Amino acid sequence: MVEYTQNDAPIYDALDRFRKMRVVPFDVPGHKRGRGNPDLVRLLGEQCVGIDVNSMKPLDNLCHPVSVIRAAEKLAAEAFGAEDAFLMVGGTTSSVQSMVLTVCKRGDKIILPRNVHRSVINALVLCGAKPVYVNPEVNQRLGISLGMELSQVEQAIIDNPDAVAVLVNNPTYYGICSDLCSIVKLAHSHGMKVLADEAHGTHLYFGENLPISAMKAGADMAAVSMHKSGGSLTQSSFLLIGPGINAGYARQIINLTQTTSGSYLLLSSLDISRRNLALRGKEEYARVVELAEYARAEINQIGDYYAYSRELINGSSIYDFDVTKLSVNTLDVGLAGIEVYDILRDEYDIQIEFGDFGNILAYISVGDRKQDIERLVSALAEVKRRYKKDKTGLLTQEYIEPMVEVTPQEAFYAEKESIAIKDSVGRICSEFVMCYPPGIPIIAPGERITEKIVEYIYYAKKKGCSMTGPEDANIERLNVLK
């Protein structure tokens, strides 16, 4: 095999060579380099449709890579300090699910915080593992769930010595990190694997003075959203593994659900972005941090908004904070985060990542410019001037401790009936309800519905959160166990 360095992008180079060969396509995709679909060419351009090709010997095969894709995987592993890496084309959802399915099988217990993304609980529906939730502490002022405290993880391990793994968010959407190194040591000393959802943590591998990355902390697997802060195309992701995981088995698990027609647009974007971060990540993320710090200082100057940061660190539930996250509490302006989110888009043409009951999150990444930050800051100042009101009646995002009655898989596949949400208190839910983003379920399959949950759903609907999950698209009825 050819020797590659981080200066190379083997998939990108192979596509370049392939384009020059002018091969006549009698294979899929059927648009045949765009000739069969002129509108697609108008939208995406010749360059793009010309490399939307299928697996073939010169381009390797994602399901069983032996040449350029394998080389790209090895380079990714090296760049991220992992034992091995897999290029993923089904979003970080597919990385998270493959990670859980690799270590858990039916009936196994997994220790995890409840403020996980839906993809984690979806994986439990798929494999039949049992969740052991560690209830995260909540910052009452901000209304956000924090990290898992080491003592809570320890207690969960003592109570469930038969658990097979611990899953950690590193960091949460809002930037909060748990004490990952100590959790890894503790879990490993009890023979448990550690999985990290690093959907919001790509930059931790390349930037300086940021929280520790999962691979560095010794975790066994990490799902890394390269498309979020890493600059690759939407839906592309990396699954990283440490030395304690059998790479061949992980690949088999990935192939249970992964497409056999991996997109070369996504694969090459992963390859190019990995090269960019390996060569220039340190400087790029130094600039991201600088922009985020600048934005935070300016927003805090406006008054009433609270753009929080490392001052929250408390040594346990907020062990560390990712300063690239621009999370801003809006409650003192008298507006829910979701209201500010809507105003920014509808009246200022500014699309931020999400708004919840009390906070907004603006994603600052490799593509941001100072003038855009200035625009966000001045829009926020104007929103305050135009809309500030009394905050009475605004709820903060309470964490509702789940009452798990049956496993997510049992509940999802159980005999069920559809009832109005208002009549559902006391019943066991068989589906998810969540605001998306952030995609953290308000209720998940197998959990008992309480008054607080119903209240929460109504409030989120009233405030205009985009809600998803149930079979009933209007979110008026819920499927519950018979």
Ligand SMILES: Cc1ncc(COP(=O)(O)O)c(C=O)c1O
């Ligand atoms: C914490 C977390 N994990 C996993 C995912 C899934 O990522 P993707 O949208 O790439 O499937 C997300 C998406 O927002 C997320 O926030």
